[in-house]
Amino acid sequence: MLKVTVRNLVAHKVRLALTAFAVVLGVAFVAGTLVFTDTMSRQFDQLFSKTGKDVAVQVRPKKVVEAEEGAAAPTVPASLLPAIGRVPGVARVHGGVGGFAAVVGKNGKVVGGSGAPQLGVDWNPADKDFPMKAGRGPVGPGEVAIDDRTAAKSGLRVGDRTRIVVQGPPQTVTVVGIVDSGNLMGATITAFDQRTAQRLLLKPGRFSDITVAARKGVSETALRDRIQRVLPSSDYEAITGTKMRDENKSEVGRIMSFIRTFLLVFAVISIFVGAFIIFNTFSMLVAQRSRELALLRAVGASRRQVTRAVLGEAIGVGFVGSTVGLGAGVGLALLLRQLFNAIGAEFDGGLTFTYKPVLWSYAVGMVVTVVAAYFPARRAAKIPPVAAMRDDVAMPQRSLRIRVVIGSLVTAAGAVLAGLGLGGSGLAWLGIGLGLVFLGVAMLAPVIARPVVKVLGAAYPRVFRTPGRLAKQNALRNPRRTAATASALMIGLALVSGINVMSASAKASISRQVDKSFAADYIVSATARVFSPAEPAQAVRAVPGVEQVTALYSGRFTVGSKAETFAATERPDDLKRAARLSLVSGSAELGGDGLLVDEPTAASAHLQVGSTIGVRFPDGKTASVRVAGVYAKNPLVGSRVLALPAYLAHTDRPTGNGLMINVTKSDAATKRGIEKALSAYPDLKVQDQSDVKKSVQQGVDQFVTLLTVLLALSIVIAALGIINTLALSVIERTREIGLLRAIGTSRRQTRRMIRLESVLIALFGAVLGIGIGVVFGIGVQRAVSDQGVNVLSVPVPTLVGYVVLAAVIGVLAALWPAWRASRMDVLKAIAFE
């Protein structure tokens, strides 16, 4: 039987190559993702194995409240230094400073950002992690050292003067040194002398952490325990250097695994689509060879042998597909690296290869192929031996009724799971549910195909005459085949159109939210997300025409065990104008310990004016705050507003994320005035209402584009499926096409017939896909409507665009099969047997 398998693989090279190609694309996606993330991980590992390699013990504040992104983390007091220094076994002790500092380049623009950190640190002459490349270390205010990559990007050299953006007024400095940092993956480092670093990045007398180098022969753990004993309060903890380095790495590992999972989701989608194609191809091959298979059975082959012969072909296809896919995956990894480098990451050096991508590529490619071919193979075994004697062989097929029942059940189960997933049971459920919905609809598709294709092709006979009529009937002829081919396209289009419904809804919601709550004429925000708003606010107040400037600080505290975000501002009363804050009860006079909460918070925590609650701040201190008022839900302000003095008392560096500016007359001159007043802060930008809308919507659009690009591969695979189905159909209909040609159908008409059939299949897939996508999008919008996406928007023009796209895919996919059909040798086609 092996001979039969091999002969068939050889005989059907082209069709199997197309099938293998579907495997190749899916496997390439998996392999590419794995190789790329391995490469990334290793580069980060290298980076982190360099930093802090001499640290034996680190003393740091215990995390009570996770600080808001970009905001100052809690600190340790310098007063701990002497006590730690006296612990036996300590060789050196150093107070480290870390915070936000960004370099302004020669062109006046801030260097770096967009995901990678912009670090400000203290210069530690004893630290040998990064050797000096040029110049010297900074020794006083107004001096900095920067890393060589940043130097290259900014165009700065030793001796140049520039500005450094910190959370506070920008500093004018001289670059006195450049360190050899190696690849920092896009991060920038600015080093100040210790005192200046404390002043600019934290607070005088505070450190981010204290690191300790051990004497020879003293173990990290022993030293850690000794140091832990001299720490004055439970607010601080000592950890070993190994643990510190591991935590750094695992943080990167977390990000890596997120990226990996994100990409793999799309790889899985591609493979899922590919499985449809493999299934369909094998079904068709088996149907076409039913005579031959029946003959095998007639001469004594057992069912098992027939199944094995077909599965053997699948293994062959899977193996070839996986091998080529693995190779293509390496190419894809290079492409991904290029892509990430284009958006600011800095990968260099070669790719990292481990055994894992190889293992996964073969596992995924072979298993998927064999599983997808299993059902056709089993059906092949059911062909009765007498079929060899008959002229027209009908494949044994299960009745459509059973299919409808199972399909409906699977679809319903999938919908329920997806619903649970949306309801908060986790994204995995949503994914599994959607997968089941796709499977279920694919099972129902042959039943749906008849009416839908009839409607879609209703105008065909009239518009395209005979080729149109034949095309329509060919599409209807084998609904299972049409359905399976269309289903592959359905998946990609369902996801893309679902995402479009979601993004359109998100954009519409944002737009409405901005209209509703955005009462300021201008808003000032920082590229680094958070900044110190006090000084810029002061600068803007002096601009003629500016009436009111509201600096919005943000912070966190815990209530019970839950971390909550709050806003704070100098005169909370101003929020009434700047953010359309409307008080329901109480007053906006907060004094030193007042708190405003919004209605939903008040209701859920049973708060009213006069209640007091105990909170704990990131510095570890607890305080009691008094509810002074309740306001209507306000997305701009958030759910809590705390008295500014209470906030300032518990934070080293007050930061916020915006200034809201109201002016007498909102015109270009006023905006220019504000921009001029802020020219010292290159990281701040001034936006009016429509700018804000636009920039948020741009963000959404970029994300949608990214997702669409990643889903495009699955659509390409679906197009391959259409090519495959049509090519096989053409071969199957050789005689019929020959007959049509013999009685005078021109080549053009033959091509048109195939093309129209292809378009019809593609349109059917689009209708199914967009239908599911819209339902799915609406479901998601409903599920997250209380998180701000409260407007439903179905982007009809975009969806119509996808229908057109599907038709174009149909036309393109038909090019080759149509060409083959039109070139068919008339005589061969009509030859009897």
Add this chain to the structure above:
Amino acid sequence: MTDIPSPVAGGPPGPVLAAPAARADRIVKEYGRGDTKVVALNEVSVDLPAGRFTAIMGPSGSGKSTLMHCMAALDSVDSGRVFIGDVDLTRLDDKRLTRLRRDRIGFVFQAFNLVPTLTALENITLPLDIAGRKPDQAWLDTVIDTIGLRDRLTHRPGELSGGQQQRVACARALVGRPEIIFADEPTGNLDSRSGTEVLSFLRNAVREMGQTVVMVTHDPVAAAYSDLVLFLADGRLVDEMSDPTAEKVLERMKGFELPGVGVR
């Protein structure tokens, strides 16, 4: 299609008409090369008279199908010339050949004559539909009544018997009023009763409508329906017989089945 002489004008068969409907002039057709070379047609010249029912007979492999294919614009010849009316097929490109087949030639094959997705009626009018022509309703009715399948017009081929399918194929060949109809063993797959249906139909088309029909057959009884039998052997035209009867044809065939001559 004004250049097509109306086949209806034929009238009762008389002696050979002046202009043949199709003509082969010393055509040669070879397959393969070197050792495997087969000369399927060796300088064959034939005139297929208009308004007549011509049968082509001969042992298997004698080149009957090849001759038909070459004369019906389905295949090209290696040398010699083929005329349909006064058009030289050897000078036409694929596009013109396709159009010629569509407008001037009808076909009936041994099997697989019909498009399975179309109804009987749709199959009958298919050549006209492809050409974008409207069928002549009166003529269509005549043809349908002649095949006697008026009540089966909406059926698909799968729902018709073999004889009915072949009659539908004949109707399809007739409906465009082609100058000539070629049929390659149209009854080869049928039992004798269905075969008789088809043969009577073809003969009637010749007698009553003046149609020109050329048919390949192995069956002396089928050949007896024709006006003229051409005998092929080894790629050559070896004999012809007017007003054949089954007995005369059988007698003649026996002559070929002597040792040394291609035997079926």
